Amino acid sequence: MTAQLNTLIRAAYEHVCPVPPVAGAVSAVRRRVAAVLAQWRVSADLVEDSLLVVSELVTNAIIHACPPAVLRLSWLPGDGARTLCVEITDAGPALPMGRSVAGIDPDEHGRGETIVHALATRHGIRVHTGGVTRWAELVAL
Numbered sequence: 001m002t003a004q005l006n007t008l009i010r011a012a013y014e015h016v017c018p019v020p021p022v023a024g025a026v027s028a029v030r031r032r033v034a035a036v037l038a039q040w041r042v043s044a045d046l047v048e049d050s051l052l053v054v055s056e057l058v059t060n061a062i063i064h065a066c067p068p069a070v071l072r073l074s075w076l077p078g079d080g081a082r083t084l085c086v087e088i089t090d091a092g093p094a095l096p097m098g099r100s101v102a103g104i105d106p107d108e109h110g111r112g113e114t115i116v117h118a119l120a121t122r123h124g125i126r127v128h129t130g131g132v133t134r135w136a137e138l139v140a141l
Helices: 002-012 025-039 044-064 112-119
Strands: 014-019 069-077 082-090 122-128 131-140
Touching (some): 014 044, 025 069, 112 131
Antiparallel strands (some): 014 069
16 A cells, blocks of 8 residues: 555656657747646746756757657655756757757857756766756755
């Protein structure tokens, strides 16, 4: 019984969302994440920062990586605080290192990592078989 209850509680605070490699995907994912965070009753301040982090990670996956991409959110209890984990997994880089996507203005892009670094408590990248996962954790006190 306890294992089933733990599974249900964990499922109630995890959300997985495929990210289609199409125009408009970032805003659609942001709306979906906002609805999930509202359902989880995440504080407005953390929601605002989280949506920026989600936008940056999803944009990066769509512009710079091969599909498919999948977003995973987890709302985890901690010692007096809760942590929102944001992960996006994609199939890896679309271009070799050092090459940029044609038509992308470097003045308009390239600040995503700085934004994630500024807003997240911790963040990083995991390279694994089949892809790359970029993650960020935001702590609600």
